Amino acid sequence: MYPYYSRDRIQADLRELGGAIRKSMGQNFLIDPNTIDRLVRPVHEALQTCSEPSVIEIGPGLGALTHRLIEYAPVTALELDPMLATLLRRQFEGQANFMLIEGDARRTLAGLTAPVLCGNLPYYITTELILESLSVPGVQHLFFLVQTEFAKRACAKTAESSFTVFLRNFGEVKLLERVPASCFYPVPSVESSFFTVQLYEERAPAAILEKLLRMSYRSKRKKIRNSWRVGEALLPVETVEDLAPSAGIDAEKRPEEIAIEAYHTLARLIAANVVVDPERHA
Numbered sequence: 001m002y003p004y005y006s007r008d009r010i011q012a013d014l015r016e017l018g019g020a021i022r023k024s025m026g027q028n029f030l031i032d033p034n035t036i037d038r039l040v041r042p043v044h045e046a047l048q049t050c051s052e053p054s055v056i057e058i059g060p061g062l063g064a065l066t067h068r069l070i071e072y073a074p075v076t077a078l079e080l081d082p083m084l085a086t087l088l089r090r091q092f093e094g095q096a097n098f099m100l101i102e103g104d105a106r107r108t109l110a111g112l113t114a115p116v117l118c119g120n121l122p123y124y125i126t127t128e129l130i131l132e133s134l135s136v137p138g139v140q141h142l143f144f145l146v147q148t149e150f151a152k153r154a155c156a157k158t159a160e161s162s163f164t165v166f167l168r169n170f171g172e173v174k175l176l177e178r179v180p181a182s183c184f185y186p187v188p189s190v191e192s193s194f195f196t197v198q199l200y201e202e203r204a205p206a207a208i209l210e211k212l213l214r215m216s217y218r219s220k221r222k223k224i225r226n227s228w229r230v231g232e233a234l235l236p237v238e239t240v241e242d243l244a245p246s247a248g249i250d251a252e253k254r255p256e257e258i259a260i261e262a263y264h265t266l267a268r269l270i271a272a273n274v275v276v277d278p279e280r281h282a
């Protein structure tokens with residue numbers, strides 16, 4: 001029986017190790033068993049579609065999701081806090097489907113591979129962890145619990161931020177459910193949401209898309225053409241302007257008014273048309 005649905009038990013076990021909950025590491029533990037059940041359900045379904053199912057879990061904490069995930073597939077759990085790593089080892093060491101890697105997931109993710117990544121992410125590095133996750137070899141599905149504001153940005157219907165446009169080049173996103181603050185201990189000040197990304201096999205070249213977005217979102221208030229023309233030309237501006245209409249982009253509009261997919265199309269057209277100077281546009 002998973003022991004950490006109880007706040008008292010969390011406190012007692014951390015105290016025994018001479019530790020405490022670390023807000024600086026974004027520690028808000030899931031303590032509601034029904035919520036945990038619902039969150040692991042779509043992860044389980046995704047695993048059933050994989051030929052070699054396995055999961056990388058970022059920030060397992062005390063194992064709220066881990067103890068359910070290991071029922072379905074091998075889990076590689078990446079935890080930064082040595083105290084939590086100790087408690088995870090106590091609970092799961094020796095279980096066939098459990099492997100713990102202690103350290104910063106931003107580093108320890110490198111070299112790992114799995115079709116499914118999931119986690120209740122530490123809020124202070126959400127963007128970094130999601131971007132890192134997108135480049136894990138063999139990844140097909142992401143399932144992340146994040147602040148609702150962040151999930152809304154990821155799933156927005158319009159190009160409201162460069163992150164929205166960048167993420168959507170990688171896969172189809174879906175908001176799965178909102179998780180009230182009362183499901184966590186300590187109780188966070190904001191609501192959280194669980195969302196998924198099902199990754200595409202075909203995408204626009206990420207390096208060119210990233211440069212295009214950096215040039216396009218220099219100022220949200222400016223017409224996109226004016227943003228392209230000021231500052232460092234990360235891509236050849238004339239080519240970007242010439243190709244924009246073929247991607248359905250009206251350069252008189254502001255960056256948020258452009259369709260998300262139009263940026264992806266333009267990045268593809270640029271990649272096909274530009275002989276990139278490796279010194280300047282690497």
Ligand SMILES: C[S@@+](CC[C@H](N)C(=O)[O-])C[C@H]1O[C@@H](n2cnc3c(N)ncnc32)[C@H](O)[C@@H]1O
Pocket residue numbers: 025026027028029030031058059060061062063064065078079080081084103104105106119120121122123125
């Ligand atoms: C929001 S808590 C989630 C804990 C647990 N999965 C749960 O749902 O109860 C985030 C977890 O990420 C861990 N963490 C924070 N920064 C990390 C990093 N850079 N690499 C790996 N884990 C990290 C924290 O120690 C914590 O366990």
